[in-house]
Amino acid sequence: MSKTIDAKGVYYAQLNEQVRELIRKGEKDINIVNVNGQRYIGGGVEAQDVKIRIQGVTGEDLGAFMEGPTIEVMNNAQDGVGNTMNDGTIIIRGLAGDVVGYGMRGGKIFIRDDVGYRVGIHMKGFKDKQPVLVVGGCAGDFFGEYQAGGCLILLGLTKSRKKSVVGDYCGTGMHGGVMYIRGDFNENFLGKEVNHFELTQEDTDRLKPILDEFACTFGITEDILDYDRYRKIIPVSTRPYGSLYAY
Amino acid sequence: MLRKSFIRRPEHYGKDISACGVIGFIHHDKKRVDGSVIRKSMANMHDRGNGLGGGFAAYGIYPEMADKYALHIMYDTKDDAPEVEKYLESKLDIYKVEPISIFEVPAIPSYPYFKRYFVLPPKDRFPPISDNDYMVNVVMHINVNIEHAFVVSSGKNMGVFKGVGFPEDIADFFRLDEYDGYIWTGHNRFPTNTPGWWGGAHPFALLDWSIVHNGEISSYGTNRRYLEMFGYQCTLQTDTEVVAYLMDLLVRRHELSFEHAAAVFAPPFWKDIDQMPDAQKNFYTKLRMIYSAAALNGPFAFLMGYSEGLIGLNDRVKLRPLVVATHDKTTYMASEEAAIREICPEVDRLWAPRAGRPIIAKMNEEPVSLSVE
DSSP, X not given: OOEEEEOTTOOHHHHHHHHHHHHHTTOOEXXXXXXXXXXXXXXXXXXXXXXXXXXXXXXXXXTTTOEEEEEEESSOBOSOTTTTOOEEEEEESSOBOSSTTTTOOSSEEEESSOOOSSTTTTOOOBTTBOOEEEESSOOOSSTTTTOEEEEEEEOOTTGGGOSOSSOSSBTTTOOEEEEEEESOOOGGGBOTTEEEEOOOHHHHXXXXXXXXXXXXXXXXXXXXXXXXXXXXXXXXXXXXXXXXXXX | OOOOOSSOOXXXXXXXXXXXXXXXXXXXXXXXXXXXXXXXXXXXXXXXXXXXXXXXXXXXXXXXXXXXXXXXXXXXXXXXXXXXXXHHHHHOEEXXXXXXOOOOOTXXXXXXXEEEEEEEOOTTOSSOOOHHHHHHHHHHXXXXXXXXXXXXXXXXXXXXXXXSSOHHHHHHHTTGGGOEESEEEEEEOOOSSSOOOGGGSSOEEETTEEEEEEEOOTTHHHHHHHHHTTTOOOOSOOTTHHXXXXXXXXXXXXXXXXXXXXXXXXXXXXXXXXXSOHHHHHHXXXXXXXXXXXXXXXXXXXXXXXXXXXXXXXXXXXXXXXXXXXXXXXXXXXXXXXXXXXXXXXXXXXXXXXXXXXXXXXXXXXXXXXXXX
């Protein structure tokens, strides 16, 4: 049995309090309907097996600092999805705005369509805590800027109208983690700290379960396991500014 | 009697860093809707402001006086009106004068006095400059020289309504549900570097230009000094003011297209100019050099209304949010998608424009489409 909250006209603070109260009472399956721009849904919630299903456009910082729950949005999401999130899953069945996964430390974010600017910036990873962010569409500028860890995947499935699946300054300042980009992109858009490479067996082994899950989640029929269309982007120096003040 | 000044002009150099909210829409078929629509949309973005500024611009609201300039003037008190009116009578043909009707709301306990004048420059004036140039001079004269008054808006068949308060309260205060317009813009202010005062609220307007802006114009000092060379005086102490005057200078006086004006405001990077074909490279190099002092530095997303359209523009690295949506014969632009959905739940298309690329929605044309980039 799931519980449903009608968010129409409800201020974000009250809405989030209702969600937390249900979780405190042990509710595992929560539907929120008529959301329109309420901020911080699922923000800071620590719970391992809670599922929150949302109808409507979510506001800023969906799932910020979240640790554990699964959030599924049936529509678009605004800016700051998964800001500094620690663990859990966010699924967006539409597009998302700027700074998705900003400073993300763990967990998984799947976005079906396009994303805005600065997606995956400052994403980090430590030992087995490696965040995964997959974007089905195209991304704006500063994708993976200052990436320090984790895995960023861009599929470019909406590319028909764009020359490059990713925007300018991609991976600028990147010094850790890995990025996989599928489809054509302008090489001049890559930051000078990174380079792009063909995938190895190790890469495809890592990608396959993630891509299978992504395709299954959104019912994607196009073959996205066409690894010859992917490029791996990794930093070519771990200390790009190591000599900046040395001479 | 204690005199409270609403027409406060802080003496210090001021700029404005903000997390404001903007929304605008244009009915391409000139269908007019009342101000309750944009009020509802702004209320959705309530938390983008802090109650220290809200405002709206509306086009098409004075159809019976469409050929006259509508001056909206804000006075500290009713007693400050005669000085300005004496000046107006000496400079302009005045066709109609009326107070701007207000509705007292608890959230706005004190407020200035507002009056509206429908005017035209006299035919036998000297020197024989254009009507628009003449009106700019009148507006600048009042704003610079008359202490307890300033001109809120000065276009034809349009008006600006703004003040200190949340935008919903400002909409109620000015009874915006009694005005019908075909273009509306709205603003929710979160001032941090200059006081939230009545003149510093958005929109800023000159002739039929009006701007609402989220962000900060760090180049305010440079832009302001550049504008002074062309007779524009910045008196409202908020950075956004320069954009209204720059648009007037670039598009009305220098006859630049909106695309080229956008390239002045958010100039392409030199590294990108280097990649262009020769003719384009030559053009953008010249544009950047000629108008270097009109470039806008800093983060911005702004909406510029004028009588024939609505233009949205981001800074060239997109440091403020902006989304565009279309539905039927309407184009919407806003800081947040939810603000659009609040008044148009089902949109035909919705996307985030690219940094530095203007979205130009013109009257009597189809709604803007997602351009091929």
